[in-house]
Amino acid sequence: SAVISQKPSRDICQRGTSLTIQCQVDSQVTMMFWYRQQPGQSLTLIATANQGSEATYESGFVIDKFPISRPNLTFSTLTVSNMSPEDSSIYLCSAKTGTEAFFGQGTRLTVV
Amino acid sequence: GNSVTQMEGPVTLSEEAFLTINCTYTATGYPSLFWYVQYPGEGLQLLLKATKADDKGSNKGFEATYRKETTSFHLEKGSVQVSDSAVYFCALSAPDFGNEKLTFGTGTRLTIIP
Numbered sequence: 001s002a003v004i005s006q007k008p009s010r011d012i013c014q015r016g017t018s019l020t021i022q023c024q025v026d027s028q029v030t031m032m033f034w035y036r037q038q039p040g041q042s043l044t045l046i047a048t049a050n051q052g053s054e055a056t057y058e059s060g061f062v063i064d065k066f067p068i069s070r071p072n073l074t075f076s077t078l079t080v081s082n083m084s085p086e087d088s089s090i091y092l093c094s095a096k097t098g099t100e101a102f103f104g105q106g107t108r109l110t111v112v
Numbered sequence: 113g114n115s116v117t118q119m120e121g122p123v124t125l126s127e128e129a130f131l132t133i134n135c136t137y138t139a140t141g142y143p144s145l146f147w148y149v150q151y152p153g154e155g156l157q158l159l160l161k162a163t164k165a166d167d168k169g170s171n172k173g174f175e176a177t178y179r180k181e182t183t184s185f186h187l188e189k190g191s192v193q194v195s196d197s198a199v200y201f202c203a204l205s206a207p208d209f210g211n212e213k214l215t216f217g218t219g220t221r222l223t224i225i226p
Contacts, residue, residue, distance in 0.1 A: 006155075033213070042201065042218045043156075092155060094214075099144050099163055099205065101214055103156040 002027050006093050006104030013083055013111050020079045021107045023093030028073035033094040034066070037106070043092065049076045083111045114139045118202045118217030125192055125224055133187040133220050135176075135202035143204040145169075145178050145185040146214070150199045159187075159200070194224045 003026040013019050023032065031050060035043040046066055047055040055068040069077045080087055088111045093104040119134040137143065147159040147169070160169030165180035174189045185202060202217040 004155075043214075043216045045213055048213065100158060100161065101146075101205075102158070103148075105155040 001100075002029060002095050002097050002102040004093055004095055004102055004104040006107055008107055009105060010108040011110070013109065015084050015111055017083055018079055018081045019083065019109060020077050021091055021093070023076045023078070023095075023104055025074045025095045025102075027097070029095040029097055030073070031096045032070065032076045033096070033101070034068065034076075034078045035092040035094060037090040037092060039089070046078070046091075080109065083109075085111045087111050114143065114204060114206055114215045116202050116204055116215055116217035119220055120218065121220040121222065123220060123222050125222070127194055127224055127226050128191045129224075131187070131189040131192045131196075131222070133200055133202075133222070135185045135187065135217060137183050137185065137202075137204050139183075139204055139206060139215075141206070142180075143206055145176070146203045146205070147174070147176055147185070147187050148201040148203060148216075150201065150219075152198070156201065192222075192224050194226055197222060197224045 005024045034046040037043050045058050046061045047057045049055045049068045049070040051070050067079045090106045090108050092106045094101050115138045117136045144163045146161045148156040149159045150156050160171040162169040162178035168177045176185050176187045199219045199221045201219045203214045
């Protein structure tokens with residue numbers, strides 16, 4: 001299993017600014033993922049973050065808007081850049097061990 | 113591509129009622145199937161899983177059987193409790209050909225009233 005700590009848990013940000021979300025896993029994992037959960041909706045995968053290589057982004061998400069770092073096997077960050085109210089959402093970090101995926105508590109972001 | 117179709121909610125039941133939340137999927141090959149639960153204000157937690165056809169996942173009184181012939185993974189519980197109130201997500205993981213992404217259904221909000 002894996003325990004994932006994500007911070008901040010919530011934030012209110014001004015439009016045009018950027019926020020970096022941190023994700024720490026209590027064990028080494030190869031694959032980490034970042035998801036967005038818009039209000040009342042399901043999870044949408046933003047990107048897959050593998051250690052030692054650039055993140056792989058899903059359709060509709062670009063590196064300039066959502067830069068990701070993965071400096072080692074237990075840590076990753078997601079930055080939401082140049083925010084607008086449409087970026088208000090919950091952002092979730094996930095790590096996979098075997099066939100099972102574990103999730104952080106999420107970061108609730110409100111852009112005003 | 114892969115997809116998960118989940119019974120729409122919200123669903124409201126009385127305590128001790130029988131619960132079924134339908135989930136069907138479309139995928140190539142033989143995916144693994146999951147049910148995740150999200151309690152209010154919390155992240156997702158794995159509720160149960162099944163990795164091959166006819167497997168039954170179970171946890172906390174919940175069960176789901178991997179039915180390849182009907183491409184379904186319906187969630188059931190014989191007697192729900194107020195503490196089961198949460199959002200339930202059905203998900204699949206594509207086969208390990210380098211694609212390990214989870215695909216989620218839209219989620220079903222369940223409310224149990226005393």
